[in-house]
Amino acid sequence: MPPASPSVDALRREIDEIDAAIHDLIMRRARVVERIAQSKAGAKVFIRPGREAGILRRLVARHQGSVPVAAIVRIWREMIAAMTLIQGPFAVAVYAPDDDRRLWDIARDHYGTVTPLAPANTAQAVLRALAEGSATVGVVPVPEEEETDPWWRFLISDDTKTPKIIGRLPFCSRPGQKEGGDALILGAVPLEATGQDHTLLGVELAQDMSRGRLKDMMEAVSLPVGWFRIFHLPGGGGSVHLIEVEDFVDGDDARLGALAEKLGDALVRVLPVGAYALPITLEARKA
Template structure:
């Protein structure tokens, strides 16, 4: 018969085993950070993080909520990032939505700086003052002066992740991470495409053109400007500069702005 003392002793032993594994993991990360293997690669690997979380969620069972599992590993990911170099981030957002997403994704100890405009946050990444920028997910209602996505020049600066990656239901406000270089693939990705077309073309005609080129996409934002129509699409798969399908498009300009691992939504167990 298990007494309370026995149960507590078992929990203490499990805690010690978990602690040993966490220390071992930190040692492995520290060794990787000090090695030449990692020196030339990016610190932030959202595609690899997504693959890890999908694998763990896929094998998960029992009473521990999947959300708790994700929170535990997110904190470990954030700690690993902080171990590897002087990582810091810039962010912009009205209210507390973006700061909350930053804290949930990167932990409370990640060095970060708020900027009053998206362009200032992107400039911080461009000049090396920050490794990444976290910016609100584009919205049709955004004022033109706060639309940061048309200025991206991937792969110099590109979208590499979407926050939150995991949500049990409606995720609420979302954000995108912008960094140097194109994102690493996660095997289930979505890309952002900027399309500039003749103002006489309808949304449907632009979507049809993408489909005929083999690109399945959903319209996020449409802007009718005096001499051009500007569209932001979310497309299935990882589309990078130089993708052959882009050359088949007959628009004024089409370019990928980056990509992110397809978020997990609606898991409550």
């Protein structure tokens, strides 16, 4: 085989220089993360899913050239996950019963190769791992209709230690990507608006109420409703509802007060039990 032309050798040397520069910037980024960790010493919460979503959205929006944008997202997810570990212990409990690896693969894709993942046979076991401190966040399936013992009902609580829904996975999907089931991320993290969000409201009622009537009340106070999940409490003791609202709603939102007025004595409590940045679908031309 004839020797490579000098021009190709020169280009390869340029690639080596670029690789070194990229590596230098990664190490510099890690040093900045270390300084952030020092400034938050003792803090139990050091993840910001909303900020992570903003980083990925900006990268996708500015990306150009022949490198698939899906590869860019994967590189940054690996880097974000690795640098999260710099700030303190971080582990993920994943709903993965028996040989069902759908959510496991989604979680691994999001949290990278170095983050510790632990399987859990039930969504309730994920909640226990969060309560016991063996996991920082949990990954559970999006609730289905008519579940006999829904995990989400335990989120409808006034206890400030109760975890919240803080993300939806996969965050970046590609056209034609193999279906694996959507997932939600749980964690004891303050909810953060990103400008493109959905909120999960927990509504507990002292009596049963039709889905249509409750939806009408919510939309009358400008709470745009997505999907509903309902669990009837045993013994005819009322019902709890998990309702997706197509907007960001925090605990001080005036619309919650307006809804409470409409529900009157039927209402036991209404509170945000989670919010997540809307996932993005990568364009086919970039994927």
